[in-house]
Amino acid sequence: MTGPTMTLALFDPFKNEFEVSAQGVVTLHHPEALQGPAMDRLAQLAVFGDADATAAARRVIRELARLRGLRPASIQPLYEAMGRGEVGGFTTPALNLRGMAYDAARAAARAARDLEAGPVIFELARSEMSYASQTPDEYATVVLAACLREGLTGPVFIQGDHFQVNAKKYHAGGAARDAELRALRALVADAVRAGFLNIDIDASTLVVLERPGVREQQRDNFEVQAELTALVRQEQPPGVTVSVGGEIGEVGGRNSTPEEFRAFMDGFREAFARRTAPSSRAAGVSKISIQTGTSHGGVVLPDGTVAKVKIDFDCLRTISDIARREYGLAGAVQHGASTLPAEAFGEFPKHGAAEVHLATEFQNILLDHPEFPRALRTEMYAWAETHCAAERTPGMTAEQFHYKTRKKTWGPFKAQTWDLPEGVRAALREALRTKFAFLYEKLGVAGKQPLLLRRISPAG
Numbered sequence: 001m002t003g004p005t006m007t008l009a010l011f012d013p014f015k016n017e018f019e020v021s022a023q024g025v026v027t028l029h030h031p032e033a034l035q036g037p038a039m040d041r042l043a044q045l046a047v048f049g050d051a052d053a054t055a056a057a058r059r060v061i062r063e064l065a066r067l068r069g070l071r072p073a074s075i076q077p078l079y080e081a082m083g084r085g086e087v088g089g090f091t092t093p094a095l096n097l098r099g100m101a102y103d104a105a106r107a108a109a110r111a112a113r114d115l116e117a118g119p120v121i122f123e124l125a126r127s128e129m130s131y132a133s134q135t136p137d138e139y140a141t142v143v144l145a146a147c148l149r150e151g152l153t154g155p156v157f158i159q160g161d162h163f164q165v166n167a168k169k170y171h172a173g174g175a176a177r178d179a180e181l182r183a184l185r186a187l188v189a190d191a192v193r194a195g196f197l198n199i200d201i202d203a204s205t206l207v208v209l210e211r212p213g214v215r216e217q218q219r220d221n222f223e224v225q226a227e228l229t230a231l232v233r234q235e236q237p238p239g240v241t242v243s244v245g246g247e248i249g250e251v252g253g254r255n256s257t258p259e260e261f262r263a264f265m266d267g268f269r270e271a272f273a274r275r276t277a278p279s280s281r282a283a284g285v286s287k288i289s290i291q292t293g294t295s296h297g298g299v300v301l302p303d304g305t306v307a308k309v310k311i312d313f314d315c316l317r318t319i320s321d322i323a324r325r326e327y328g329l330a331g332a333v334q335h336g337a338s339t340l341p342a343e344a345f346g347e348f349p350k351h352g353a354a355e356v357h358l359a360t361e362f363q364n365i366l367l368d369h370p371e372f373p374r375a376l377r378t379e380m381y382a383w384a385e386t387h388c389a390a391e392r393t394p395g396m397t398a399e400q401f402h403y404k405t406r407k408k409t410w411g412p413f414k415a416q417t418w419d420l421p422e423g424v425r426a427a428l429r430e431a432l433r434t435k436f437a438f439l440y441e442k443l444g445v446a447g448k449q450p451l452l453l454r455r456i457s458p459a460g
Contacts, residue, residue, distance in 0.1 A: 008020065008022060010045075010053055010056055010057075011056075011060065013041070014038055014041075014042065016029065016030070016033070017029060017030055017033035017034070017038045018030075018033075018060075018064065020056075020060060024059070026060055026063040026064060026067065028064060028067050028068075031068065034064060034068065034148045034149065035148075035149055035150070035151050039145055039148055039149040040102075040149070042057055042060065042061060042145065043057075043061070043102050043141075043142060043145035043146070043149075044102075044418065045057040046058045046061055046138070046141050046142070046145065047102075047138060047142065047414075047418070048415060048418070058137060058138075058141040061141050061144055061145050061148070062141065062144060062195075064148060065144040065147070065148055065156075068148060068153060069153040069154065070144060070147055070148060070152060070153055070154065070156060071154075071155060071156065072140060072144075072155075072156055072157075072158050072195030072196075072197050073155030073156060073157060073197060073456055074157075074197040074198060074240055074241060074242050074243050075092070075119055075121065075157050075198055075243045075286075075456075076198075076241045076242065076243040076283075076286055077241075077455050077456055078119060078330075078452060078455045078456060079243055079286040079287060079329070079330035079354065080286070080328070080330075081455055082324070082330040082331065082354060083286070083323075083324050083327075083328040083329050083330050083331075084328065085324065087451060087455070088352075089349055089444055090349050090443060090444030090445050090448055091334075091348040091349045091353045091354065091355060091356050091443045091444060091445075092119050092120070092121055092354065092355040092356070092443070092445065093120055093121065093355075093356060093358060093436075093439050093440065093443050093445065094121040094122075094123045094159060094161065094355055094356065094357045094358065095108055095120065095121065095122055095123065095358055095359075095362070095436075096123055096124065096125060096128060096161060096357065096358065096359035096362070097122065097124075097139075097143075097362065098124075098128045098131075098132040098134075098359060098362075098363060098407060098410050099132065099362075099363055099366055099367075099407075099410040099417065100366055100410075100417050100418070100425075100428065101132075101134060101139060101142050101143075101146075102142050102145065102146050102418070103146075103425050103428060103429050103432075104362060104366075104429075104432055105122060105142060105143045105146030105147070106146040106149055106150055106429055107428075107429040107430070107432035107433040107436055108120060108122070108146075108432070108433075108436045109146050109147045109149070109150035109152050110150045110429070110433050111433045111436035111437040111440060112152065112436070112440065112449075113150055113151060113152055114437070115437060115440050115441070115446040115447065116446070116447050116448070116449040116450070117440040117445045117446045117447070117448065117449060118154075118445060118448050118449040118451075118452035118453075119157055119445060119448070119452050120157065120440070120445065121157040121158075121159045121198065121355070122139075122143045122156070122157065122158050122159065123158070123159035123160065123161040123198075123200075123357070124136065124139045124158075124159075124160065124161060124196075125160075125161040125162040125163075125164075126160070126161075126162055126163050126164055126187060127162065127164070128161075130411075131407065131408040131410065131411050132407075132410040132411050132414075133410070133411030133412075133414055134411075135190075135194075136160070136190055136191040136193075136194035136195075136196055137190075137193075137194040139158070139194075140158050140194045140195040140196065143156060143158055144156060144195075154449070154452075154453060154456075155452070155453075155456045157197075157198055158194075158195055158196050158197065158198065159196060159198035159199065159200060159243075160187075160188075160191045160196045160198070160199040160200060161200050161357065162200060162202045163184060163187060163188065163191075163199060163200060163201050163202060163228070164202040164203075164205060165180065165181075165184065165202065165203045165205050165206055165224055166180050166205070167205040167206055170205075170206055170220070170224075171206070181224075181227075184228060185228070185231055188228060188231050188232055188235060189231070189235050192232065192235040192236060192237075192242060193235070197236070197237075197240060197242050197243070198242065198243040198244075198245075199232055199242055199243070199244050199245070200244075200245035200246075200247070200289065200333075201224075201225055201228045201229065201244065201245065201246060201247070202246075202247045202289070203220065203221045203222075203224040203225050203228075203246075203247070204221055204247040204248055204249055204289075206220035206221050206224060207220070207221050207248070207249075208220065214257075214259050214260055214263040215263040215266075215267055217260075217263075218248065218260060218263045218264045218267060219267060221246075221247075221248065221264060222246075222263075222264050222265075222267035222268040222271055223267075223271050225246045225264075225268050225271075225272075225285070226268055226271035226272040226274075226275055227271075227275065229244050229246075229268075229272060229284060229285060230272060230275040230276050232244050233276060233283060241283050243286045243287075244284070244285050244286060245285060245286065245287045245288065245289060245333060245355075246264065246268065246285045246287075246288050246289070247288065247289035247290075247333075248260050248261055248264045248288055248289070248290055248291075249289075249290050249291030254291065255290075255291050255292055255293060255312055255315055256290035256291050256292070256315060256319060257315075258318060258319060258322055261288065261290070261319050261322060261323070262322070262326075264288070265288070265326075265327050268284065268285065269284060272284050285329065286329055286330055287323070287329055287330045287331060287332070287333050287354045287355060288319075288323060288329065288332055288333065289332070289333040289334075289335055289357075290315070290316070290319055290332045290333070290334075291335075292311050292312045292313070292315045292316050292334060293310055293311050293312050311334070311337075311340065311344065311347075313347050313350075313351045314351075316332055316334060316348075316351045316352065316353055317351040317352050319332045320332040320351065320352035320353060320354065321352060323354075324352075329354075330354035330355070331352050331353060331354030331355075332352070332353060332354060333353070333354055333355040333356070333357065334348060334353050334355070334356045334357065335356075335357045336357070337356050337357065337358060338357075338358035338359055338360045338361035338362065339360050339361055339364075342438070342442075345438075345439060345442035345443060346442045346443075348442075348443060349443060349444040356443065358439065360407075361435065362432060362435070363406070363407060363410075365428075365431050365432055365435060366428055366431075366432070367380075367406060369427065369428055369431055371423075371424045371427040371428060372424070372428065373420070373424070376413070376416060376417075376420075379413070380406060380409040380412075380413050381402050381406065381409075383409055383412055383413070384401070384402065384405040384406060384408065384409055385401075387408075387412075388401075388405040388408055391404060391405055
């Protein structure tokens with residue numbers, strides 16, 4: 001922001017809804033106006049304005065959220081209660097909104113409001129920040145704007161997903177390893193400052209199965225997890241314990257085992273204790289992601305459809321039980337689940353899953369919807385043909401290639417998809433809202449908002 005004059009002029013079109021003083025104080029005149037087109041315009045300014053305008057709009061959105069009782073929060077108190085066995089019977093949906101994030105978040109928020117659902121997590125992976133062209137600050141602001149637009153109040157859970165370590169760079173050692181760890185430290189700090197009060201660290205890429213003994217196989221994983229978890233504790237705001245997740249089995253690999261889980265947890269606890277003061281040692285990880293037979297995006301067949309996947313729910317149940325009984329965690333986390341058959345989602349609460357991560361199906365709903373402009377989709381695929389050609393493998397059909405690479409078109413075409421006609425966007429939001437409502441019901445979070453509010457303190 002360059003000064004008071006610029007600030008006042010920037011927000012003059014919104015003066016009937018709210019005013020911003022020369023000192024940056026926001027006065028809200030008509031709260032109901034936040035649930036109308038004014039919020040749409042403000043959210044768009046927060047993404048596509050110049051540097052000063054974007055920064056100012058984001059500050060105003062966050063202040064409006066505060067005034068309306070909407071705030072980023074950590075899910076840690078609820079997960080601690082789950083670990084003690086005081087609450088349960090539901091699985092938290094964690095939603096990756098890599099494309100059309102504002103409209104998708106509006107649909108998720110509308111479904112949550114209608115069903116009094118909670119908890120619901122909005123998350124963004126390290127890789128998505130790049131190919132979907134969304135920084136932590138932008139994503140958190142857009143989510144808050146969408147929740148304001150749909151009239152939500154209370155805690156908003158925003159999560160860093162798959163803050164993943166590049167194994168090639170790490171195992172190269174020396175300068176490459178140092179640079180990778182510096183990048184992750186910077187990412188953690190940036191995300192926490194943006195309001196990501198839930199962080200999932202993924203060092204499972206560092207597991208070396210060729211080493212003798214499960215503990216040694218997991219050593220790099222739990223050592224890096226401990227280092228980055230200690231960093232989160234340093235960066236977290238006063239009065240807040242950021243919820244931190246770990247991962248023991250890379251999604252798409254072989255299924256996780258109880259032995260691997262225990263080896264990771266025991267090693268992590270020892271490594272974390274070396275890095276933190278005694279008063280901080282209880283706040284380690286709250287959940288662990290495991291592999292049970294899925295893969296991100298699913299396995300794509302030659303015709304572009306996704307092969308059916310069979311999840312090992314017994315594995316999920318066994319490790320979730322161990323997580324709660326022996327370590328006080330909320331349970332195990334399931335990744336790569338969005339393309340599962342509909343009947344599978346009701347099994348997650350029954351088998352003790354603490355959280356399930358969902359992404360690809362939302363992208364599919366948008367891009368495959370009959371209202372999504374065919375010409376734009378064709379243009380997006382043409383971009384992928386040019387810019388993602390190295391990802392085409394021998395024998396891959398056009399359908400397989402487009403399915404695999406189209407997620408990378410969201411960033412280059414972010415402006416075009418944001419500017420779709422309101423009638424098209426409304427149809428897409430409704431399709432997503434229906435899906436979110438289905439998931440909230442099946443995962444058992446519908447109607448749980450009162451329980452959530454009893455567990456999450458005002459400090460978040």
